[in-house]
Amino acid sequence: MANMAAPCRLRFSTVPLPTRSPAPWSLGVKGRTSIDATSLRGGASRGVGAAACAAMLAACLPRTAAAQRCAARTSYTRCAAGDAPTLHVGLVGYGLVGQELMKQMVAAAPKLEEQIGVKLEIAAISKSKVMALLPPGSDGWDESKEEPADLEKLGKYVVDAAASSGGRAIIVDNTASDGPAEVYEAWLLAGADVATPNKRAGSGPFPRYEKIMAASQKTGARFLYEATVGAGLPVLGPLQALLRAGDEVESVEGIFSGTLSYIFNTWKPGVKFSDVVKEAKEKGFTEPDPRDDLGGTDVQRKVTILAREIGLTIELDDVPVKSLVPDKLQSWEPPSGKKLGDAFVEAVSMLASPHFGQELTAYDDEMDALLQEAEAANEVLRFVGAVDVKAGKASVKLGRYPKDHPFASTQFADNICAVSSKWYTPRPLVVQGPGAGAAVTAAGVFSNVMEVMNGMR
Template sequence: AGLIGNTLLQQLRQQKEYLRQEQHINLNLVALANSKKMRFELDGLDIDQDKDALLATGETSEVTQFIARMKELNLPNSIFVDCTASNIAIGHYEDILNASISIATPNKIANSDSFAQYQKLKQAALIHGVKFLYETNVGAGLPVINTLKDLQNSGDKIHKIEGVLSGTLSYIFNTFDGTTPFSEVVKEAKAKGFTEPDPRDDLNGMDVARKILILAREVGWPLEPDQVQVENILPGPCLLANSVDDFFIALEQSNDVFQQKIQEAQQAGKKLCFIAQLDNGEAKVKLESVDQSHPFYTLRGSDNMIAFTTERYKNQPLVIRGPGAGADVTAAGVFAEVISVRRFLGQSSSKFNLKSPQKP
């Protein structure tokens, strides 16, 4: 199973007795899948076993068959948990919601595709009285989307959203102070596991763009992916490099570009931050210099920070800060959404049936 899915299983295992005794909730894991194996047990899989043992007796995994079987069972209070980062199950989301099965997922793909697709999924959940939950799409376990919804539902008006929405880029630019070449800072981030295997997948800003796009849609602005303006911070040779090794060679040769940026920022008493901004219906992602009066100036390590400027929080924005990546906090966010379905259903004691495809 994938890292987030496996961590979620561990958290379910640790909390099952507390939930049963203190919250009167019995979570019943009836299906589990990765890219190789899938297994169904109507009476529930034994989550005291690890994921390898659970899938040892499974059959060959096929997502269409998994979803068809899930729908055939027609179990009440069912939740489909997609812990993958791929599009393997995305095309089935609408079908799942139409079958009155809720979805909880950290996967950003569905919500950052076309606006029409985003609307279809929201509408399907509404029509069929189920939940499509994706708090962990932005900020992992941080309460970003729920806070935004609470502000709007209580009548507040969103004027501007700013965010450092990438733990990777937060770490890189919080670490880069000019004493170490930029290429070495990126190498260190990669060695510590902060970046994707190819750091360009982080440095190109597209993951941040998907996150600010999702927030824009939650506010009510019907933006398409190509309407998010993304600043390219990498010189051409870095983008055109044929391999990761070649990329680092090109990045080393471009160190002067980033050295100039950090020197200009420091001379002005500022620091560099890779910021996503939503203002007046426009979404932008860019590298900016911020001074000590800006909330992002205090960022350290790989923390995320989101600032909401609203009608009520006009003079001083509402700020959310904390770890914006990591299996523990992401899985915990998904877990919280599973529990929230019980509150949505309004039942004091329920047996919940989870179905979860996961990455290998």
């Protein structure tokens, strides 16, 4: 990307948890003026009589912030009881990100109810094979409620809970699999918002992607996916805002893998590439299958999401990728009974071991040669994804950049995204900050959850 010596830069050392939505086009009931009043969710339409009762009740109450919020709502019963509206949450996926998100929500719920006037209720949790449909007041997994996982049943349970309370439903998919993405359309059509860091829907088959977007537009339920690109960094939100405001994006380029960012920020001459890969896995930076990182599939998915956001009709396979996975591990399968990620790192270490002959040690040797060439030219190696809007193309590759280039300034597991547009030229808009880890990913998802809460105020 040209002219990047002095970009307009936004740096994030921690993940912000905004209390205002960056997408005012769909803030819940207040923004959906085209939908008939009788179809609005969240108890927004209870008839003129209920509205009048609520107004009279509010006039008699002290004008506290909570009372003012009640005055703006139309449910006489709820306001009279002093209850806040409830966002009922269904969690799909209860691994590192799912459990971290649960902790963040439970810890923040009392303060958010006080500040925003909306309750958070964990209504259901699903693991890969079992789920628990929870009673009100639950704050975690309940073994006594275990039953076989059924995502359609889970969605109905959460939607019904919201309907009963006059609140709102949201399903949060914390997995990295296609299964839940297949149900997004049904959840949205049922009126549940969907928030996710799962890249499968945004980068999967375009017809499915279109159906998901159409379902969201039809019902007003929101499909929120900020954490699919940049983890907790605000990448998609600002990009959407620029486009809606009338800017014309010319290109987007960046380091979108926290894993590969860590690897290439850490890897120095004299250190084996395979050892750095092993360290990244041990620190928890890699995808469940590290080949999604090293093979560029993770970045390929994020670039596809960005390209579609800008308006390109593109499939995942349309994005060429130069894989970093050794040929001998391209179709490799883990031994029975071993975790895929751990077994893969062991296989990489074996490939790099001198005990396996020159053919296998060539993996580290070839990578070391690339690093030495870059160092000799005073450059760095970076694994970068790019979208060229004018050409209608996207790509993922290992590139060399001068040491004064913004991409050379990344640290640890930073992500960095540079947007060049009609307004941001010759200097691009640059967003940089932590791009990997359960905490920042969960925080990115939580920010989407809070967008929905803000729409319920």
